[in-house]
Amino acid sequence: MSGQLFVISGASGAGKSTIVKALIDRIKGIGYSISHTSRKPRDSEKDGVDYHFVDTERFKTMIKSGEFLEWAQVYQAFYGTSYSTLDEQRKKGLDVILDVDSQGAGNIREQLENTVLIYVLPPSLEALEKRLRHRGMDDENVIKTRMETAVDEIEMCVKYDYIIINDDLEEAIEKTQAIIISERCRLSRQSAKLKELFNISLGTRTK
Numbered sequence: 001m002s003g004q005l006f007v008i009s010g011a012s013g014a015g016k017s018t019i020v021k022a023l024i025d026r027i028k029g030i031g032y033s034i035s036h037t038s039r040k041p042r043d044s045e046k047d048g049v050d051y052h053f054v055d056t057e058r059f060k061t062m063i064k065s066g067e068f069l070e071w072a073q074v075y076q077a078f079y080g081t082s083y084s085t086l087d088e089q090r091k092k093g094l095d096v097i098l099d100v101d102s103q104g105a106g107n108i109r110e111q112l113e114n115t116v117l118i119y120v121l122p123p124s125l126e127a128l129e130k131r132l133r134h135r136g137m138d139d140e141n142v143i144k145t146r147m148e149t150a151v152d153e154i155e156m157c158v159k160y161d162y163i164i165i166n167d168d169l170e171e172a173i174e175k176t177q178a179i180i181i182s183e184r185c186r187l188s189r190q191s192a193k194l195k196e197l198f199n200i201s202l203g204t205r206t207k
């Protein structure tokens with residue numbers, strides 16, 4: 001498999017989907033990995049766009065038949081990244097952004113070491129709660145559960161490569177865009193280009 005993976009995580013309401021949507025519009029050559037979930041769709045969500053919505057039984061069958069690169073139970077529902085979704089993007093030659101929780105990020109990093117992990121934080125817990133309410137897509141119980149787990153989830157940020165504090169949205173988008181573009185310029189990711197343009201091979205210089 002080729003194509004760089006960029007994992008984005010953060011507590012529910014931190015702004016991950018908003019940032020990811022902007023990145024897909026602004027950055028060339030990048031696709032989004034649409035996860036499978038057993039959670040019910042929110043009013044504005046579309047099957048095959050936001051998620052592949054499946055029932056719990058189907059999700060468990062997919063686990064048994066080894067269809068997921070990673071999966072996890074988050075807020076009482078199953079979520080997972082299927083090999084087929086990921087391959088679809090990579091076959092098009094795209095780098096891929098994945099919005100997965102911290103368990104998923106850890107599992108992906110274990111299997112694909114050079115995955116870049118980015119964590120999105122809200123400016124405060126108060127702002128996070130306000131955003132969840134303002135989004136208007138989850139009922140009170142759901143918001144309560146998500147706020148209860150927010151602190152534990154946020155502490156996982158220390159395992160990531162990059163931290164984005166999403167206070168001003170435009171600034172957060174620009175910083176995340178800068179990370180992706182810088183990562184693409186890494187020497188290790190430019191070896192084919194160096195060979196093609198100047199016949200330089202990595203690790204062959206002796207003086």
Ligand code: ADP
Pocket residue numbers: 010011012013014015016017018019131132134135166167168169170172
């Ligand atoms: P997540 O995907 O992390 O659960 P969303 O992207 O759905 O979060 O964002 C939650 C809500 O907060 C949405 O209504 C979104 O428009 C809003 N939001 C996102 N970023 C900001 C920001 N920087 N300032 C204010 N509101 C924001």
Ligand code: 5GP
Pocket residue numbers: 008009010011012035036039070071072074075079080081099100101103104105
């Ligand atoms: P939501 O229900 O708000 O869309 O997402 C809930 C949580 O599930 C978020 O933390 C999100 O990052 C995570 N999530 C979404 N898709 C996946 C996935 O494929 N795998 C894992 N491990 N987590 C996911």
